[in-house]
Amino acid sequence: MSAAAVILRRACRDLAVIAGAVGTVLLACHVVLGAAGIHGAGACAALFRESLGTRYGFSESVVKATPLMLAGLAVAVAFRMRLWNIGGEGQLYAGALAAAWVALFLPRCGIPRVMLMLPAACAAGAAWALAPGILKASLGVSEILVTLMGNYLAMLLADHLCYGPWKGSTTFGFPMSDRFPADADLPTYAGTRVHGGLAIALIGAVLLWALLWRTRWGFQVRVAGSNARAAEYAGYRIRRDVVVVMLISGALAGLAGGVEMAGVLHRLQPRFSPGYGYTAILVAWLARLHPLAIPPVALFLGMLLTGGEQLQVSAGVPSSLVDILQGLILFLALAAEAFLRRRHGEARHPELSGSPAVEGSGD
Amino acid sequence: MTDAMGVCAALIAAGIQAGTALLLAALGELVLERAGVLNLGIEGIMLVGALAAFAASHAGVNPGLAVACAGGAGLCMGLLHGSVTVLLGANQVVAGLALLMLGTGISGFFGQRLIGQTAPGLDSLPVPLLADIPLAGRAFFRHDPLTYAGVLLVPSIAFILMRTTWGLALRAVGENPEAADAHGISVVKVRMLASAFAGILAGIGGAHLSLAYNQMWIERMVAGRGWIALAVVIFSCWRPYRALFGAYLFGLVGAATFRFQALGSPVSAPLLQTLPYLTTIAVLVLVAWRSRRHTMDAPAALTVPFRREERR
Numbered sequence: 193m194s195a196a197a198v199i200l201r202r203a204c205r206d207l208a209v210i211a212g213a214v215g216t217v218l219l220a221c222h223v224v225l226g227a228a229g230i231h232g233a234g235a236c237a238a239l240f241r242e243s244l245g246t247r248y249g250f251s252e253s254v255v256k257a258t259p260l261m262l263a264g265l266a267v268a269v270a271f272r273m274r275l276w277n278i279g280g281e282g283q284l285y286a287g288a289l290a291a292a293w294v295a296l297f298l299p300r301c302g303i304p305r306v307m308l309m310l311p312a313a314c315a316a317g318a319a320w321a322l323a324p325g326i327l328k329a330s331l332g333v334s335e336i337l338v339t340l341m342g343n344y345l346a347m348l349l350a351d352h353l354c355y356g357p358w359k360g361s362t363t364f365g366f367p368m369s370d371r372f373p374a375d376a377d378l379p380t381y382a383g384t385r386v387h388g389g390l391a392i393a394l395i396g397a398v399l400l401w402a403l404l405w406r407t408r409w410g411f412q413v414r415v416a417g418s419n420a421r422a423a424e425y426a427g428y429r430i431r432r433d434v435v436v437v438m439l440i441s442g443a444l445a446g447l448a449g450g451v452e453m454a455g456v457l458h459r460l461q462p463r464f465s466p467g468y469g470y471t472a473i474l475v476a477w478l479a480r481l482h483p484l485a486i487p488p489v490a491l492f493l494g495m496l497l498t499g500g501e502q503l504q505v506s507a508g509v510p511s512s513l514v515d516i517l518q519g520l521i522l523f524l525a526l527a528a529e530a531f532l533r534r535r536h537g538e539a540r541h542p543e544l545s546g547s548p549a550v551e552g553s554g555d
Numbered sequence: 556m557t558d559a560m561g562v563c564a565a566l567i568a569a570g571i572q573a574g575t576a577l578l579l580a581a582l583g584e585l586v587l588e589r590a591g592v593l594n595l596g597i598e599g600i601m602l603v604g605a606l607a608a609f610a611a612s613h614a615g616v617n618p619g620l621a622v623a624c625a626g627g628a629g630l631c632m633g634l635l636h637g638s639v640t641v642l643l644g645a646n647q648v649v650a651g652l653a654l655l656m657l658g659t660g661i662s663g664f665f666g667q668r669l670i671g672q673t674a675p676g677l678d679s680l681p682v683p684l685l686a687d688i689p690l691a692g693r694a695f696f697r698h699d700p701l702t703y704a705g706v707l708l709v710p711s712i713a714f715i716l717m718r719t720t721w722g723l724a725l726r727a728v729g730e731n732p733e734a735a736d737a738h739g740i741s742v743v744k745v746r747m748l749a750s751a752f753a754g755i756l757a758g759i760g761g762a763h764l765s766l767a768y769n770q771m772w773i774e775r776m777v778a779g780r781g782w783i784a785l786a787v788v789i790f791s792c793w794r795p796y797r798a799l800f801g802a803y804l805f806g807l808v809g810a811a812t813f814r815f816q817a818l819g820s821p822v823s824a825p826l827l828q829t830l831p832y833l834t835t836i837a838v839l840v841l842v843a844w845r846s847r848r849h850t851m852d853a854p855a856a857l858t859v860p861f862r863r864e865e866r867r
Contacts, residue, residue, distance in 0.1 A: 224664065227665075276648050278652065327839075327840060327843070331840065331843040331844060331847070332843055333839050333840055333843045334789065334839065336595065336648065336785075337782060337785060337786050337789075337835065337836075337839060338836055338839060340779075340782050341779075341782070341832040341833075341835050341836050344779050344829070344832045345829050345832055345833070348825040348826065348828050348829045348832075349825070349826075349829075351825035352823050352825040352826050355823065355825065356823050470652070470655075470656065473649070473652055474656070477649055510663060510664050510667045511663075512659070512660045512661075512662075512663030512664040512667075513660065513664055514660070515656050515657070515659045515660025515663060515664075516656075516657060516660030516661055516664055517660070518656045518660070519599075519653050519654065519655070519656035519657025519658070519659075519660055520657065522649065522652070522653035522656065523635070523639060523650070523653045523654075523657065526639055526643075526645040526646065526649060526650055526653065527639050527643055527645060529645065530639070530643035530644050530645035531643055533644075534643065534644065534862070
């Protein structure tokens with residue numbers, strides 16, 4: 193079989209897995225809604241009616257897909273090396289905090305503040321991921337638990353700032369900051385809330401693909417992810433790469449928080465993210481950790497989030513429905529992949545299989 | 556002086572109360588990890604367990620049976636994780652995260668109507684005679700039945716794990732599944748049983764939160780305890796007695812945080828609430844630092860899926 197045919201067959205199989213998972217999940221959605229006393233074929237279809245049927249709904253899906261793309265790229269680059277950075281949510285909050293600080297407190301200095309907010313967000317996200325990276329590389333501390341604890345820390349820090357020092361004077365007592373000045377806004381497209389962050393995310397996807405698949409360093413990272421021992425024998429500096437990959441991952445997640453601030457919210461609020469950092473894990477996994485597959489998958493999940501919001505408003509369905517669906521989709525995708533892999537023998541994507549993480553225990 | 560000791564006794568009692576959910580969840584996870592499987596979804600299982608117990612008690616089921624309901628709900632979650640990771644050999648880290656999303660969603664979705672409701676909880680059960688010892692009685696012998704059950708589980712699990720053929724089989728499966736398989740032990744069966752056990756205990760741990768510790772249902776009330784339980788397992792170096800110590804230590808930090816908050820501290824409430832999470836990181840670093848010389852004793856096959864037809 194020619195190489196092109198192999199690639200085509202794989203792509204078809206991956207698509208079939210995703211389509212099957214989504215179909216099954218819509219069925220499950222029907223059952224869950226029925227269990228909660230909401231019947232009728234309309235309830236479940238409503239999940240996608242808005243986002244596929246109306247201009248507003250579609251644009252809202254794109255707005256939600258934007259941070260999902262950036263955070264999804266963050267997860268993908270780390271998981272490629274089998275570094276389980278599940279602290280995307282915390283790094284996103286760290287990025288948002290830094291962006292908000294620049295917007296609120298930096299004096300005017302000639303260039304629009306938004307030009308400084310986004311680099312600051314990247315730096316803060318990277319800084320938030322640096323400690324787990326260094327601890328992993330130097331002492332072998334579980335990056336899973338340290339990055340996760342970082343989520344709670346960053347969210348509580350945002351709470352502290354919103355209820356205390358950064359609480360605005362024009363917010364009628366609500367715990368949030370004042371609106372950022374106008375030069376802290378990203379441009380929006382044609383009367384929608386879709387903002388410049390989308391372009392940044394798409395460029396980011398291409399750049400990350402180029403970094404991982406078109407540079408020697410990217411090759412080393414991918415080798416370290418699929419066979420840590422081989423990478424060690426080849427003399428790659430794995431410990432250094434662990435730190436660098438964590439920095440890149442954190443910067444991307446931080447950027448997601450930054451564009452959410454500058455593009456959508458324009459003020460810091462406590463708990464502003466509906467779990468983008470966690471949904472990003474689902475995005476990255478469904479995209480099989482491939483940067484170029486992340487934008488379409490993020491759009492699909494953006495639609496799911498928008499649909500969930502619509503159902504909450506129109507039918508009073510708790511927004512947790514979306515969490516259930518996300519968990520089910522991930523389970524089904526995992527099960528389908530593992531099942532196919534068993535049937536077809538050897539693992540095609542070792543970095544996607546269940547083997548342990550870099551250096552020692554996976555815990 | 557006696558006053559200060561009274562406060563100490565109360566704090567220890569509160570630490571034990573707060574540590575029980577951690578202890579139950581950590582013991583289950585410890586057994587599961589000894590069999591070579593990592594379940595990161597403990598937080599999700601605890602949420603579902605907490606809701607199941609509270610909903611059952613709210614519906615008029617007696618609290619003891621409500622705890623059993625939580626165990627049943629946890630069992631289902633544990634088996635779900637087991638069937639994907641053990642039977643199919645899928646990635647354990649990602650499956651755990653899927654379980655977390657599912658548990659958060661299920662508990663949030665079906666728990667919405669129970670927010671702000673009350674239900675009969677687990678009453679404390681003073682141990683006869685011992686409860687009347689001046690300070691120690693208050694600190695150690697006036698707890699709910701689940702707390703005692705948690706403590707009694709520790710020697711039982713330690714005994715089964717280290718002194719019985721079952722325990723040997725389970726540890727063999729976690730250290731070297733190929734050898735265990737060659738010896739005639741069914742790796743899949745052992746790992747599925749361990750998954751079920753970990754699920755039940757995490758579910759009951761959740762029940763302790765909603766029936767004894769808080770006696771109400773709050774969305775996402777587990778608040779990271781499932782993750783801290785995972786840290787307790789690492790802290791314990793996979794040994795049950797150390798897990799008891801670790802769980803109560805973290806319980807004490809949680810209880811102290813709550814106390815400071817109630818007393819009114821100069822530090823804002825959100826910053827104070829970071830204390831348990833900061834402690835967790837600090838403890839993980841200390842454990843890793845100490846184990847630079849001697850090994851961590853992590854089960855050798857942890858997170859490695861076993862496929863009989865594949866040779867390594």
